[in-house]
Amino acid sequence: MTVASFHGSANQQELAEEIFRLMTTQGALFAVDAPIRQSLDNLAEYLAGKYQRDRNEIAAEIDAALTVNDQLFTRQESEQGVLFITSRQGAYVPRSTVDTHSFKKRLHDPENPLPVDDISVVVSTSRPAITTVEPVFISDYWQVQAGMSPVTPVLVEAMGHASTIAAVPVSPEVVAEAEPVVVEEIAATPEPVVATPEPVAVEPEPVVAEVVAAKPEPVAAAPESVKSSREAAGERSPLLNLPEGLTLDLSLPIEQILADQGERLEQILAHRLDQDALRRIVSFGRSYYPEASVTNLGKNDLRRIRDYILERNEPLLDTEIIADLYHHSPRQADYEGFRFSLNYRLHREKDFEFVGVEGARLWSTKGLPPIGGKRVKAAEMGQITSYLVEGFDNSLELQSAEAIRTSGSITRLLSFFEWEYGVLPFDASIAALVPTPMLPDQRSAVLRFESPQHYTTYLVEVRYPTGNRGGWLQGLEEFFRDHLVPGAMITISRGAEPNLFMISYEEAPEASDRLLTLDEKKNKFAFANLSYFCAVDADQVPSQSRYGRLKNLKSLPMGERRKSETVLEHVFEVMGEQVGSRSEPRYTLGLDDMLLAFNVLRPGSRSLLEHLLAHSDPFSSEADGRYLFTPAPREDEDTAEEVEDEEGNLQPTRRRFGRYSDDDE
C-alpha cells in the first residue's frame, strides 16, 4: 500500500497511512483477511500523545481522514464508540461460511442418484452377531475388594495383628466399634500394639470415641472383620479341609503330605484346574501349561499335519511332526512349550485322535487304514470280550500282575480264534504289561510290535475296555498266520520305548499236521496240512487226529458269537458225546475240550465256562468231572430240517436271541 492509494488531502493521506500501518502492525500475526479493530478514542489518545496536540481536535481529523479512505477502513458505531475496521490485505471483507461443495452434502444428496434395486445394498437386514461375554481375569485383590472372595490379604493382615488385641477382654460392643481403630493403629505403628496390649486394654474408650467421632463410616463394615479376627485370634488352624473328605495339615513338610495323599491331591488339583472358569491353566495328560502361553495352530497347520500323517500312512509321534513340519529342535528353549501346544491343539480337533501312551504321543487322523483289518468289528469284539470286565478272567493264574510288571513280559497260549483273527483279548495279564491310557477319554493306543526272530514290525492297536465292553489287541494276524499255529506259546515283552514291544516264540524243528482252518469263502471250518516251526502245547493244537469234530463247528456270525451260552450249546452239540436218544438228545463233554472248542469260535476263559455251566439250566455236572447238556425239547419234529439252509449248512440250533444286527461303533 502506498501513499498514492490513500484519498483526501495530503494531511489526511499521511494520517490514514500512519493509522493503517499502526493497525496492520498491531495485527501482524492475524490472518490476512482477519478484521483488525481499533476505536477512534484509542487512536486519538495515541496520536495526541505522540504529536502533543489536542485530543478532540486530532480525533476529528482522524475521523475525517479514515472516513474519506473508506476503501480501507470500515467505520462502525457501537456502544463503545466509533470503531474502525481494516485487515492486513486492505478493506475488511467478512468471511462467508456458506459451504457449497461439502462431501457430506454430495454423499447424502447426490445430484444424480443411482436407482436402488435392493434395499439390502443400502441397509443391512442381517442381525449383528450376538456378543459373548468373555471371562475376565480378576485378581484376588479386587475380588476381595468386591467381597467375592473370602481370602483377603488386607483382611488377613488385619486379622494377624488383631489377634494380639482380641486376647484382651473387651465387651462385644466395644470390639465391634474398635476394629477400625486396630487397623489404623497397626498401619501406623504395628509393633507397639503387639508388644504392649495392656495399654490398649486400659483405655479403650477414649480411642473408640475419638475414632468413631472422626470416621463413622468404617464402623459399619467392621463386624465381618471382627468375626474373622476372632477366629484368627482364637485358634489359627493350619488344617485345610477339602470337600472330598481330605484334611491337609499345611504345617507339615510337603514331602510328608505327598507321601500320605499325593495321588489323591493330584486328582483333586487336576479336577479343580479343569473346572476353572477362566481356563488359566490347561492340561494334556499329566502336563500343565498356562493357556496364554499356548501357541496357536491355524487351519493351515492342521491341514499340513493331517496331510503328513496320511502321507506316512500310519500314526505319527508328536516329535516327528514337529521335526519334519516345523523343523524345531529339542534344544530350542520353547521346544517343550510348542510340543505341548501341538498336542493340546490336536486333542481339541475332531479330525485327530490321540493313540499314544505316556512317553510316546502318537496322533492318528481320519483316512488312515484300520489296523488289523475289518474282519472283526469293534462293537462285536467289545461284546465278545465283555466277559473279562465281568470278572471271568483267570489270566493271572500262572503269572501274577506284579510279576508281569516286574519282568515286563508274558507268555501265553495262542487259541484258534486269536490265531485266525490276529486278536488278543485285553485280559489282566496284558493289562499289566501294556501302558494304561494317557487321556481319560482315550479309547485306543497304537503300539509297535517287533519280531526279533524275523526282523518284522507290526502296528498293533490296543482297544481299551470301556464300560461293560472288554478290550483287545488287534493287528497280529499276519504274524500269527505266517509263523505260528494255534496252540503255540508266544512271549510278549516290553521294548526300549513305551510303545515298543517284542513278540517271540520258541522255535522248534519242523512239524506237519492237519490242523483246523477257516475257509472264509465257504465260511466253513476244515482241516488242512500245515507245517510249523514253533513249540506248541500238543493238547491245545486243534489237529484232525485229536479234535476231528471241530470241523463240524459252524462259523457263526459274530453277532451270535457274542452270546456265550449259545456258543457253548453249539460246542456241546458238535463236540459232545451223545448219551441220550434221538428224540431226547443229551451230550457230555469234558471241560478241557470244551474250552478249546469254545475258543475256536470266540475267546473265553475257563472261569467263564464254569460260570455258564453252573448257572444255566441245560447244563449239569457229572460224577466223572464231565458236563452234561440237555437241550430244551423241541416242539416241532421238523426243526432238524429247518435248521439246514439251502446249501445244507447247519445253522445255529437256537434262535432265541432274534436277528443278529450288524451294528458297529
Added chain:
Amino acid sequence: MDAKLIVFGETSLDKLLQWLRSSGEPKDIREVLIQYLQILSKSVTEDSE
C-alpha cells in the same frame, strides 16, 4: 492366613500361574501340586509369624 479360608484349587492360583508362566515349559501335575502346596504353606506360615 487361616487355612480355613483357603479354597483348594482357587486360592493363590494366580501365584501358581505366575510360577508356571515363568518356568517357560509344561510341568507335570506332581510338580504343579508341590509348588501349589508350597504356596499355600507359605501363606499360612508367613501370616502366622
